[in-house]
Amino acid sequence: MSTATADHQTASAGRRNGATTGRRLAPHPDRLLPPDPGVRAIARSIYSSVAGAPIYSPHGHVDAALIADNRPFGNPAELLITPDHYVTRLIHAHGIGLDQLGVKNPDADPREIWRLFCSHWDVFAGTVVRYWFESELSEVFGITDVPSAETADQIYDQLTEQLAKPEFHPRELFDRFNIAVLATTDDPSADLAAHKTLAADPDFHGAVVPTFRADRYMSPDVTGWKGYLDELGQAADIDTGSYAGLIDALKARRAYFKECGATASDSGMPDAYAEPLPDAECERIHQAGIAGTVTAEDAAAYRRNMLYQLAAMAAEDGLVMQLHADVVRNYDDASFQRFGPDTGHDLPGPSTFTRGLRRLLNDFGRSETFRLVLFTTDETAFSREIAPLAGFYPSVYVGAPWWFIDTPGAIARFRAAAIDSAGFSKTSGFIDDTRAYCSIPARHDMSRRVDAGFLAELVATHQLAEDEAHDIAAGLVGRIPVNTFRLDRYAR
Template sequence: MSEPWTLHPDRALPADPTVRGIAREVYAATRDLSIVSMHGHVPVEWFAQDSSFGDPAQLFVVPDHYLTRMLVSQGETLPRLGVGSTETEAVEQDPREIWRRFCAGWQHFRGTPTRYWLEHAFVEIFGVTQRPSAATADAIYDQVAARIESPEFRPRALLDTFRIEVIATTDPAWASLEDHTRLAKDGYGDRVLPTFRPDPLLHVDRTTWREEIDLLGRAADVEIGSYETYLAALRVQRQRFVEAGARATDHGHLAADTTPLDDLEARRVFDAALAGAVTAAEAEAFSGHMLFQMAAMSTEDGLVMQLHPGVLRNHATAPFAAFGPDKGYDIPVVTEFTRSLRPILDAFGHHPAFRMIAFTVDEDVYSRELAPLAGVYPALRLGAPWWFLDAPDAMRRFRESATETAGFSNMSGFVDDTRAFCSIPARHDLARRVDAGYLARLVAEHRLDLDEATETAVDLAYRLPLAAYPAPR
């Protein structure tokens, strides 16, 4: 009989014994800190409804594109993983069968951050003692399913179990915010916060743009027939988000361009979009212009502006057409920031009411562009590694390439950027371990004293995320 599956207490800490000993001390200062999750995609309705997560497949497999993309790369299909149907293949309806396919592919996750998050959740949260495999799939399914059905595993209860002090959802700009209102009445208004996400409204050549504009108008009670009323409706909704507790906006454009148009040109492009006659070049210019407008509005209402550019969404057209956003194999692209952010930073980089957090999935720009920018403009903070870069080695490279120019104080602290709720404590734990290892090396090299390293670790894990996302005044 094999030994029970356990996790090594020193996982992700440095291998060098001297540095590892210091890292243990640093990590001990952050291990049990509350989680500040200021950027993520856990649906607000989970907390508002506070109902069961359903089954193990719906909790772990179906919604997690980190997980499904790896299995697809090894020959599985999205319908077989429960994501949806195509013209030639019906979606798998049996959650146990979906779970078996996931467990049978467990070996494909070796060396990935997905493996770290999943094993943390299985062992630490669910008490699983067998590694996933085709042979153990049913037993693990039964164990996880029983835990999911317990009252202690409802979303609100897990906020306490996971020690989540505050968590931000990401909501469409036209959202009614009824779920957040309900949570506020139930005493969770300071704990589950909305985030304003206007992306579909800022890209005037998207097929859903007119529909999204109508939704915005109805939500804001503004008849949108011009560029001016469009801006007015956005301002109304932003203010509603502020009143509901929002601290930030979120923007996932392909490029980081923030070049403003003059008012006449902005009106002309908007009118062309309303008439269905806008060109791709006009739409691209307008989206950059609207990022500048979002920054200007942030100086008015105090919402922190988060920018996540550099991902070519829906690289595969057929899966996107069949399954929708986040299912079409999103892939990073080269991203330029120095010239692209200059209009915003030139206008608002020293504005006392403006705060911007820039994220990237292009590692090359950390030391060349983002760290130097964050290291001088008071309004700019450098966001944590996200998506594709939230792996142990990538996070270490981030610290090594960015810290010497930006310092620690110009960082946002860690954000988990996930809709996989059970991975949140695992992701924060991994970040704390990686930071402990990096700081321990500085101590071992006599570049920091131990007390400074410990204080910095607490800053990165807890204080800096709160400071980077202040409540609007």
């Protein structure tokens, strides 16, 4: 079943297409800076001082093998459209089936996919995806046409020509993008071969570090849990048929991840509750999970215990714990069954942290080694809970806005909501969270511009001296992410 529908396509056809014709794709050097001339001058000065700084990307979803193998990218659709659910979801929202965009559909013609994208350029007006694409097409690929039905083929050909050149291979772009650290996201059973290859390569000067993400082992009621346990058991060479074995295996793999350069873990949970359970209780639920008889209530209790145990491990081994919660994953069952995960329908609900993390923070929040970065897709949590928690607990940091709120407007609102109580140095620094490798510079650049604007407002309203604002801007792209994510050994 395709989700494309006559009705929605009609709606789409109702858009006027003339507006973009004839214009050039030329991102303005002052884009995103505040419009007031006085404030803009300050912002421009701040931005220009950090525009060229190395990129620390401590949280993302690029595959390490992409860099290790350094194979040329495929076609423009495969690179820029099909795998990026930020892009496909909004075209889907205008009645185009994900299959037509190549998702789980190797037969789709990449040029047709590209045409679909370009002919929907107008629906991206005002969105952050449009913003990233303008920077990326122009600054990475040198495209000068505004995408449209008319220009689609020409842009496609230009991109194809560029991608064939050696300077567009992943490692060459890594250098050109000036990436100091790129953190990937990895399953505990992963062998991390690509990370090891890169670390051992004397010709590769950046750092590509794994991140330990144990989500699929946390809930004994997820489909396939038994198989996951087996995979992990093999990777760790520990029997995960018991709860105690699972805990041991996770500890062993964390140690392995650290050996391979990891400095952090990541957890995406349905809610931000962490509560220890007695071991015997965990063991009982573990066995029920393996037997396929676990109740939803027991599974939730088990998962909340696992989150607590991950914190306990972090307080031991010092891997920085990242937590984001309150998103319903794979919301649309039919789309999930047909197209798999990460296809644009992870959908958020209200977030709260204070009550659910109380026990965890009482036990580990003042620990020397523990560190917790809290992410949210619910903006209200910044001023209400996350900044207040980070303003007391030495271990807690305010994670940058993420997923739907990784936008210029929302980043500015985040700064306004978090800084006045927690200060800059208890925020995490920008994370791009992306699987779209070529969008990394555009995303970090966006953040630097918005932060420059925020700092300039503080200067213009005499809340901050200009030299201090410059110093903070430098910190936000350097010592702050390095400190938060314990990246000191990789710092430039």
